[in-house]
Amino acid sequence: MAAQFGRRLRKGAATTALAAAAVAALSASQAPDVTADSHGRQTASDATPSPEADADGSATGNSPYYTDLPPLNSPNPSPTTGTTPAAPGTTEAGIPATVLDAYKKAADSLGESKPGCNLPWQLLAAIGKVESGQARGGRVSADGTTLSPILGPQLNGNGFANIRDTDGGAYDGDSSYDRAVGPMQFIPSTWEWAGRDGNGDGKEDPNNIYDAALAAGHYLCRFGWDLSVQADLNRAILSYNNSQDYLHRVLSWLEYYRKGTHEIPDGTGTLPVGRSDDKDAAGPKPSPQEPRTPGTTPPSGDRPDNPGDTPTNPKPPTTPAPGSPSPTPPPPTPPAPPSTPTDTVHHLEDAGTAKLTAMAGDAFSAKISTRAETEAGKAVGKVRIRFTVVGDTDATFTGGESVATVVTNSSGVAVAPALRAGEKTGEFVVRATVVGRAVRGLDYAATVTERAADTLVRTSDAPLTCTPGGEFANPVEVKATYKGAVADKVAATATLIKSADDPAVNDKGPYFKDADGKAVRTLTDLRTDGNGLLKLPQLYADDTTGTFLLRVTTEGGALLTVELTVAAAETSSPSPSPSPSTSPSDGSGG
Known part of the structure; x- marks a missing residue:
């Protein structure tokens, strides 16, 4: 999710009913398939995650996210200036300059490379708002890198997904479990293949908003979805974080930003309040209406002491009277999370993959099938298998990516998406590995032959x-x-x-x-x-x-x-002259 998960920001006083009314108002102008339910949350038809979304396991590992809904009123296209107080909603409609620039450049790039996706920059803004509060209100350097890391909680199975470390802590600083990283909250195993260089510095950094926004755009467009179609838009959002509530939040902010937004200085954006993992949350939380200016109290998690988290009228600590019972001791430390199916995988086996050969430009007729097994040879279901194209080749999986992650079925089998050959001929390898476990990979040889005619x-x-x-x-x-x-x-x-x-x-x-x-x-x-x-x-x-x-x-x-x-050209010969007529002989024979 968004910010470092330490103490909570002080929650606003607006009621859940007001937030519900906000969504109800938004829904009136939403796409035909989107309505508001009895609680004011947006709902969308055909919003179930697609098989592809399930297979990829989500960009964020289904990490927590901000649950704030847009203000009730529509945004203004430009900020109010002068001494007049800013109109309600103006602060929320403002997006920090560098962050806004990153979203627009990413959408422009996708417009050229994948025009059929129809990716609006407002969708990236909506996801960035829900994931990190627009990089914590735009606290980024001039090149777009966050001033401090934005990390999600440990995905250790304790209230979250269980994803053991896949990057040795390279991206998230955690060598035990993975965490979502950066303003768009990619987990390391997804960033490994989805990462992009959006600012042209030669690096793919999940902490850089230009890189992260471009990666998010490619991730949302990877299955050939047309995001101007509501059903495809829903599938793409759910593939990012597989939660119906998450879908509702993103759709709400998408519609809000489509009505108007403007640029504000970096570091002055408003910060969200509610979080999806907040057990005290009774419903949607409204966003705070005052922007945070540089030099003021940083977001929760930036420093050990957060006065902004302190209640307005805190109660002083009480000292027990002499002879009274001792305070109740703290609850015991919860036990370590139980082992997951991934922990039981001992090796991978080929599950009957046919010979992988294709002509340049064609799809491979065979698909790669891999089976996860225990040491005793028993199938292991619900395990994420990553398939990676390795070697000097331009062959890719459907959607143009060189990596795909698929969850094993009840028979322990994961079937990779269809491979498509590029123009480079020769041999390459597709390697299957278990996400979150150090198990020897399984290599599949593939060959691309020259285009042919018969x-x-x-x-x-x-x-x-x-x-x-x-x-x-x-x-x-x-x-x-x-x-x-x-x-x-x-x-x-x-x-x-x-x-x-x-x-x-x-x-x-x-x-x-x-x-x-x-x-x-x-x-x-x-x-x-x-x-x-x-x-x-x-x-x-x-x-x-x-x-x-x-x-x-x-x-x-x-x-x-x-x-x-x-041959020589035919030449027409002259007509022969008529023979002279011969006169009959006058002499008679005698």
Whole structure:
């Protein structure tokens, strides 16, 4: 969740009923699928987490979050200036300058790389508000790094998820259990693959709002969801933190920020009050209405003494009278959390994965299946298995990511998302590991082969003829297919050969020209276009007449031989002169 979890901030005096009314007012302009329930909380149809969301285990490890709801009134698009008091809601609508810039730049980047996702920057702002109160009111440096770490509680199973350390404390400083880290509250195992460099400094730092906002955007867009569609928006939010209440909070702030917001100085943002793990919370808590200015009391957890946490009229401690019973001793330390299924995993086994081979650009037909087992070979369910693409390859899982986390089913089996080959050919490895336990990984070899064609045909039946020393009028164009489908981007070679039985290069007859205008009779590095078409360069003829052969071959074994004819132009001969008529002989035979 958001801030370091020490003492609580003093809670506002507004009632739950007021907060409920706020959401009810917001819901009137919300998307068609969103309404307000009898408690004033937003609800959304089709809001159940998708299988993908469950599989990824959430970005935050389902850590606690702030539960404050937006103010009742709509925000103003710009802050009130002068001596007039700020209008209600203005302070809440303000977002610290650096934090706001990070959200907008992340959304712009996703607009270019994944335009179909339709990620609004206001969604990042809504999540940032619920997760960390906009990086604790914008307490960040000029480059966007938080001035002090923002850490969630230990995910040790004691009221939270049980996620044992996965990063050796590198991100969260805890080598026993994982904690959510930074303004967008990523757990280390998720940051390992979702982390991005948003400020161009060459590092991927979860404590930097530019890096964290860009990572959050990619995380929300990773399954090809269209966030302009309410059902997809709900799924994406639930994949971030798998809680219906969390969904309601984020949707409320999203709608609030969409109505208007403005930039405020870093460090002056308001801080949330209610937390989802606050057992004393009776319902939604309103946000405080006064911004915190630099130099004032920092948020809870920043220093050991928090006067802001002290009640307005604290009761003085009482001293027991002489002879009275001793004070009740503190309750015993709770026992360590029970072992989890992850603790029982001894090894991983292949669960019948077929051979992993795919042509460049295609999806692998087989999926990787891994089984988690105890030392005795018994299946272990509800264990998170991380699949990581390793090696010099651009192959990815569905959604464009190189890492996917899947929870084992009751049979102990986790099936990785479909793999899709990139353009790089060769071998690589997909490694399966157990999240939160030091168990030897299981490697699956995969191979990407060149794009191929099995058939080549000419696209025209026009004869290919030329006179000696001239050029062919019609180009040679062929179409490649593979198993009946268009074979695009397939490598091809064109060679003028001596004969059907002798594929050696012919040194006479038709030829192509290189960049210097010299004759060449073999062309390599050709490739079909997106429609499987290949149009060869202009062909020329020398002075040799006859019939010649052009052979086109492709990766995958497709072959086509084309006849070329070089013949002298026909010339029309003059009509023969009529023979002179012969006169019959006058002499008679005598």
